Amino acid sequence: MTQSKLILIALMLFGAQFSGDAQRKRVAVVTFYCDKWIDMSGIGSDAAMLSSVATLAEDPAFDIKKVLTKFHDVFFNEYAKQFPFDLVPEAEVIGNENYKAYESYWDETADKDQHKLLQRYATVDGYKPLLEMWSKSEKRNEKRMLEIFGDKVDGVMFVYLDFSMVQKVAVGGTGAAGINAFCRMKVWNKNGDKVFTVNENAKSKGTVAVVSGIPVMKPDKVLPLCEDSADQLMEDLRKRIGKIAAKSAEKL
Numbered sequence: 001m002t003q004s005k006l007i008l009i010a011l012m013l014f015g016a017q018f019s020g021d022a023q024r025k026r027v028a029v030v031t032f033y034c035d036k037w038i039d040m041s042g043i044g045s046d047a048a049m050l051s052s053v054a055t056l057a058e059d060p061a062f063d064i065k066k067v068l069t070k071f072h073d074v075f076f077n078e079y080a081k082q083f084p085f086d087l088v089p090e091a092e093v094i095g096n097e098n099y100k101a102y103e104s105y106w107d108e109t110a111d112k113d114q115h116k117l118l119q120r121y122a123t124v125d126g127y128k129p130l131l132e133m134w135s136k137s138e139k140r141n142e143k144r145m146l147e148i149f150g151d152k153v154d155g156v157m158f159v160y161l162d163f164s165m166v167q168k169v170a171v172g173g174t175g176a177a178g179i180n181a182f183c184r185m186k187v188w189n190k191n192g193d194k195v196f197t198v199n200e201n202a203k204s205k206g207t208v209a210v211v212s213g214i215p216v217m218k219p220d221k222v223l224p225l226c227e228d229s230a231d232q233l234m235e236d237l238r239k240r241i242g243k244i245a246a247k248s249a250e251k252l
Contacts, residue, residue: 025085027085028093028152030127030145031123031160033123033124035160037053038053038164040164042165042180044214049213055217056219062219062223063219068123069124087157090126094126096148108121109128132184146190146192150190155196155252159185161183163226165180167210182201183198198244200240204226204232206225
């Protein structure tokens with residue numbers, strides 16, 4: 001093969017690669033949080049049980065943020081590489097002045113509550129907790145985030161975790177409960193249409209005892225189950241997220 005043909009092929013390959021890179025869309029992750037209140041609907045909903053949930057969420061020893069931070073690091077260091085779009089650098093998102101000033105119509109971003117024990121949502125530093133709204137209201141967080149970042153991105157993404165108690169088979173005549181970790185990732189395009197959704201869950205291998213119908217809700221018992229279920233969840237996502245996300249770029 002002549003040198004001129006080799007040069008031509010090299011230029012064509014470079015051009016194809018450049019064209020592919022130029023066509024990649026950009027998505028801003030605008031919330032990354034975890035709900036500290038464990039859903040007990042799978043076990044029960046009486047006053048004593050709900051009180052135990054509130055007590056756990058208010059306990060500083062229940063450091064669910066470390067679980068969220070681990071998930072955040074895996075998300076950006078591993079999962080992001082499998083997306084058919086590029087993620088906007090975090091500093092550009094959480095450093096945006098309009099983003100920092102944003103207060104949700106639904107009050108979950110209220111700064112006055114961010115450092116109180118009763119604050120329901122744990123966030124990765126710099127992010128605001130933003131609830132997904134099912135209605136098409138102009139006040140919904142998805143719409144407002146698109147207004148803030150729309151001229152710089154092709155879409156916005158919400159990422160959040162939550163946990164629930166699940167009934168387990170009784171052992172030795174004593175009830176037992178485990179933890180189920182849920183992950184949700186959703187992307188909306190500039191039109192406000194949802195184009196990418198991940199709903200994944202995984203159960204912990206361990207359990208806590210259920211006494212008089214109420215699971216033991218001590219931080220040193222429940223937090224390891226949250227960590228275990230989140231680890232199981234992350235492993236499952238490593239295997240599946242590439243396939244789930246593959247077609248989303250077409251809709252951005």
